[in-house]
Amino acid sequence: MESITVNTHGSSYDVHIGEGAYHLFGTKYHEFIRSFDQVVVLTDETVASIHLDLLLQELKPIARQLSVKRIPAGEKAKTIENFYDCQTFLLEQNCTRKSVIVAFGGGACGDLAGFVASTFMRGIPFIQCPTTILAHDSAVGGKTAINHEDGKNMIGTFYQPAAVIYDVRVLTTLSEQEVRSGMAEVIKHALISNPDWLDELMGISSFDDMTMVELKRHLAYGIAVKAAIVEEDEREQSVRKYLNFGHTYGHAIEAAGGYGSITHGEAVMLGMVYELIASERFGNVQKGFTDQFIDYAKHLGYPFPTINRLPFVELLKYMEKDKKASFGAVQFALLDQVGKPFLQVIDADELERLDREFRDRVGETK
Numbered sequence: 001m002e003s004i005t006v007n008t009h010g011s012s013y014d015v016h017i018g019e020g021a022y023h024l025f026g027t028k029y030h031e032f033i034r035s036f037d038q039v040v041v042l043t044d045e046t047v048a049s050i051h052l053d054l055l056l057q058e059l060k061p062i063a064r065q066l067s068v069k070r071i072p073a074g075e076k077a078k079t080i081e082n083f084y085d086c087q088t089f090l091l092e093q094n095c096t097r098k099s100v101i102v103a104f105g106g107g108a109c110g111d112l113a114g115f116v117a118s119t120f121m122r123g124i125p126f127i128q129c130p131t132t133i134l135a136h137d138s139a140v141g142g143k144t145a146i147n148h149e150d151g152k153n154m155i156g157t158f159y160q161p162a163a164v165i166y167d168v169r170v171l172t173t174l175s176e177q178e179v180r181s182g183m184a185e186v187i188k189h190a191l192i193s194n195p196d197w198l199d200e201l202m203g204i205s206s207f208d209d210m211t212m213v214e215l216k217r218h219l220a221y222g223i224a225v226k227a228a229i230v231e232e233d234e235r236e237q238s239v240r241k242y243l244n245f246g247h248t249y250g251h252a253i254e255a256a257g258g259y260g261s262i263t264h265g266e267a268v269m270l271g272m273v274y275e276l277i278a279s280e281r282f283g284n285v286q287k288g289f290t291d292q293f294i295d296y297a298k299h300l301g302y303p304f305p306t307i308n309r310l311p312f313v314e315l316l317k318y319m320e321k322d323k324k325a326s327f328g329a330v331q332f333a334l335l336d337q338v339g340k341p342f343l344q345v346i347d348a349d350e351l352e353r354l355d356r357e358f359r360d361r362v363g364e365t366k
């Protein structure tokens, strides 16, 4: 079992990753769980149907009272209606300020559960139990959110979990598409931090070839990269914006396409290619590198044709509302080189030129 501690201004918590991590509920977290009058597991329908027993066999013997709230699977969970429904559930269960939420699912479930926890009676503790590769990112760092039709994650809080318990046994049931989606955030962590690690990832010709030992190592690296940035800038005033590499364009794709029509990680991969092209213009990324990266991403099956149904004007509308934008300027996290991120304002005319170049170079035209 590997453990990484995240220290922020107001909190300190551990991220545990390994096979059998849920046993920690009965050991390290036994007294912590006993200190709550109720444990509410917030989980998505799919995860519950496959893996709930694995978690409940650890929690049932120790929780004073336990209930399970199932939410819809996937991005459609992150709505104001589901948020309200969860609050109603907590009230119906007579939860109090001495209750705890356990988020059991991928990033969508974790983002919603964290937002619910941060607002129920003005805030109760929550534990993240991520069940996707992608959630090595979302479970750490305390960003919680639901979506608005005008923009991704527009309603949310910074609210750190009390612990992250990442039992990798559940990852074996992920679909090929969800593996691809999750690996995009791993690749993002490498792109913003470490050229050697990126080289290793770019040597993977099929995610099926990765062993669990290799996957766990990549996830632990990604968590360490994220934890270090969050410790430095929890509320995204400076370096935390680097974690948004690929997201300004990626979130616009998700919102313009309709939430859930493309996975978050797949949209981020398209966004990273767009933002690599911008990094050639504003940084020192070489065209040859970006072309090699495009071939790699295409070979791994990232869905570049999605861009065909999304006109630039639609994407621009969302990019202009990005959370890093202010005073009418859209700000991007770009790369000077791999491992050297920086921030750059880009105007609408340049964004359009980059968009045309992106479509040409990924081989899809309007």
Ligand SMILES: NC(=O)c1ccc[n+]([C@@H]2O[C@H](COP(=O)([O-])OP(=O)(O)OC[C@H]3O[C@@H](n4cnc5c(N)ncnc54)[C@H](O)[C@@H]3O)[C@@H](O)[C@H]2O)c1
Binding pocket: 044, 045, 046, 047, 050, 051, 073, 074, 075, 078, 105, 106, 107, 108, 109, 110, 111, 131, 132, 133, 134, 135, 137, 138, 139, 140, 141, 142, 143, 144, 153, 170, 171, 172, 173, 174, 175, 178, 181, 182, 185, 263, 264, 265
């Ligand atoms: N808070 C953050 O810092 C942060 C970081 C990255 C992404 N996110 C958010 O995370 C979300 C994406 O997360 P995600 O990719 O985990 O999506 P997700 O939670 O929608 O899960 C993807 C799909 O996989 C299924 N699934 C989950 N675990 C499974 C398992 N073990 N076996 C089989 N199926 C399983 C789910 O039911 C769902 O259908 C987006 O909303 C994104 O905005 C947040």
Ligand SMILES: O=C(O)C(=O)C[C@@H](O)[C@H](O)[C@H](O)COP(=O)(O)O
Binding pocket: 137, 141, 143, 152, 153, 185, 236, 240, 241, 243, 244, 247, 323
């Ligand atoms: O933790 C962060 O900070 C990130 O930017 C990580 C991203 O992978 C994640 O998708 C995050 O939810 C995006 O945040 P947002 O503030 O752009 O909505």
Ligand SMILES: [Zn+2]
Binding pocket: 137, 185, 247, 264, 268
């Ligand atoms: Zn992301």
